[in-house]
Amino acid sequence: MSNEASAIAENRRRYEELKRAGQGHAPRALPGPSPRDGMPLDAIAILHRETIPGGWYWTTALKAGEALRLGLDHGPSSVALVAWSAADPSERLNYADTVKVQWTAALRKGRVLFSDMGRVMLSIIEDSCGAHDALTGGSDAASNAARYAGGPHRNTRDNLVLAALKSGLDRRDIPPCITFFAPVVVGPEGRLSWNAAGRAAGDFVDLRAEMDLTVALSNCPHPLDPAPDYAPNPVAVTRFRAPAPAADDLCRTATIEAVRGFENNAAAGF
Amino acid sequence: MTDTVTTLFDQVVPAQAPFSTLVRAGQTIRIEDMEGCQAVDTLFYRADDMGERYSSQDTVRVQGAAYVTTGTRVMSNEGRVMLVVTADSCGRHDTSAGACSCESNTVRFGHATKYLHACRENFAIEVAKYGLSKRDIVPNINFFMNVPIEQDGGLAIVDGVSAPGDYVELRAEMDVICVISNCPQINNPCNGFNPTPIRVTVREG
Numbered sequence A: 001m002s003n004e005a006s007a008i009a010e011n012r013r014r015y016e017e018l019k020r021a022g023q024g025h026a027p028r029a030l031p032g033p034s035p036r037d038g039m040p041l042d043a044i045a046i047l048h049r050e051t052i053p054g055g056w057y058w059t060t061a062l063k064a065g066e067a068l069r070l071g072l073d074h075g076p077s078s079v080a081l082v083a084w085s086a087a088d089p090s091e092r093l094n095y096a097d098t099v100k101v102q103w104t105a106a107l108r109k110g111r112v113l114f115s116d117m118g119r120v121m122l123s124i125i126e127d128s129c130g131a132h133d134a135l136t137g138g139s140d141a142a143s144n145a146a147r148y149a150g151g152p153h154r155n156t157r158d159n160l161v162l163a164a165l166k167s168g169l170d171r172r173d174i175p176p177c178i179t180f181f182a183p184v185v186v187g188p189e190g191r192l193s194w195n196a197a198g199r200a201a202g203d204f205v206d207l208r209a210e211m212d213l214t215v216a217l218s219n220c221p222h223p224l225d226p227a228p229d230y231a232p233n234p235v236a237v238t239r240f241r242a243p244a245p246a247a248d249d250l251c252r253t254a255t256i257e258a259v260r261g262f263e264n265n266a267a268a269g270f
Numbered sequence B: 001m002t003d004t005v006t007t008l009f010d011q012v013v014p015a016q017a018p019f020s021t022l023v024r025a026g027q028t029i030r031i032e033d034m035e036g037c038q039a040v041d042t043l044f045y046r047a048d049d050m051g052e053r054y055s056s057q058d059t060v061r062v063q064g065a066a067y068v069t070t071g072t073r074v075m076s077n078e079g080r081v082m083l084v085v086t087a088d089s090c091g092r093h094d095t096s097a098g099a100c101s102c103e104s105n106t107v108r109f110g111h112a113t114k115y116l117h118a119c120r121e122n123f124a125i126e127v128a129k130y131g132l133s134k135r136d137i138v139p140n141i142n143f144f145m146n147v148p149i150e151q152d153g154g155l156a157i158v159d160g161v162s163a164p165g166d167y168v169e170l171r172a173e174m175d176v177i178c179v180i181s182n183c184p185q186i187n188n189p190c191n192g193f194n195p196t197p198i199r200v201t202v203r204e205g
Helices: A002-024 A095-101 A141-147 A156-166 A256-267 B056-063 B102-109 B119-128
Strands: A046-052 A057-062 A066-071 A079-085 A112-114 A120-127 A178-180 A184-186 A192-194 A204-209 A213-218 A235-241 B007-013 B018-023 B027-033 B040-046 B073-075 B081-088 B141-143 B166-172 B176-182 B198-204
Touching: A046 A057, A057 A066, A057 A156, A057 A235, A079 A120, A079 A156, A095 A112, A095 B102, A112 A256, A120 A256, A156 A213, A256 B102, B007 B018, B018 B027, B018 B119, B018 B198, B027 B040, B027 B081, B040 B081, B040 B119, B056 B073, B102 B119, B119 B176, B176 B198
Parallel strands: none
Antiparallel strands: A046 A235, A057 A213, A066 A204, A066 A235, A079 A178, A079 A213, A112 A120, A120 A204, A184 A192, B007 B198, B018 B176, B027 B166, B027 B198, B040 B141, B040 B176, B073 B081, B081 B166
């Protein structure tokens, strides 16, 4: 059909044009990891400190411009995160859009986390670790029972149910999570493995809110963590006022996709 | 053998259209890519409790691998097996890249692509029929969509690998509502820039 052939040609032409435009915006090179001990927070910027015991969860409001530091001050752990827009919790973290629009599942300093509405929820403004998992999700009662003796042990699925309910939400509101300090490696045929050397005591990540949020965190062992014992360490969380983003803010300018995401934030008044 | 198979349902889903059907425990749903290179965005909900639904991350976690193919147990957010992939002539399907939406299209392809039909629109129209809302639209399976994930995390939607007539079959382990968006995306190679019809059949056994 000539109509069909011309439609395909037109679509392909538009794709090539979009691709040229996207590639024409040279992405900024992302920096290496933040130094583990080199970035103390200014005491005057600190709003709240929380220590999440191993196996537990925590929820917090996080206003635009505030940030959370997640710190492995007490030894290795993994921290699963979900986030909802405070103004409309049906807008929530979308890991699939996050990895798809940024062309990578490797989340680290300079990357951003997207909602399902094409807007940026959180920016990774500092990160000493660079080994985080968006693909596998958290533990549940069954995965813990299969892995560890002497249970039951607390798990991320139930933690996120509790966090959602205490935020006035329910299980239908729980999106898939992103787990920080979870060095999952994707191998041939998509096989997943764990690189224990990918995180260490002292690692931290700073996440800046780009809209008013409700954030839930779960501090449980990642389901791919091969450690035989259930022994998550406490995680140190600090809520602080982030420095105001400069015009050349890394997360806001690193890629054309981030630029357009922030344009969507601005259009929504965030 | 053939004459003992009871086909309960057989429908062509037009290009770009939404679709849903009930698949009872023990029945098999077959999705055929009639013309090849057509992404089929698919979600599953437990029929008698739709707060229990497909979970991409639990599916990936349980099998320890990122792609969907024969043998994959399709898991729910409650950690239960919803369906099992029993046949797959294509070999690899994505479940990490989610569905296209008007909103994410603006980020990926530019603001000029906002007013183009998208899978999220199809999902919203279809799940609304069951009293569900945007809260219930979670990351899906993309049958016949090729999204290789590199060791460094790199990930991109590349040309589809399905040929005309390729199919995937799943046997339901519980009564499920299957919701499909026959992907209308024309801004990347997932549909060969030309969305085409698919065929869905449900049979006993």
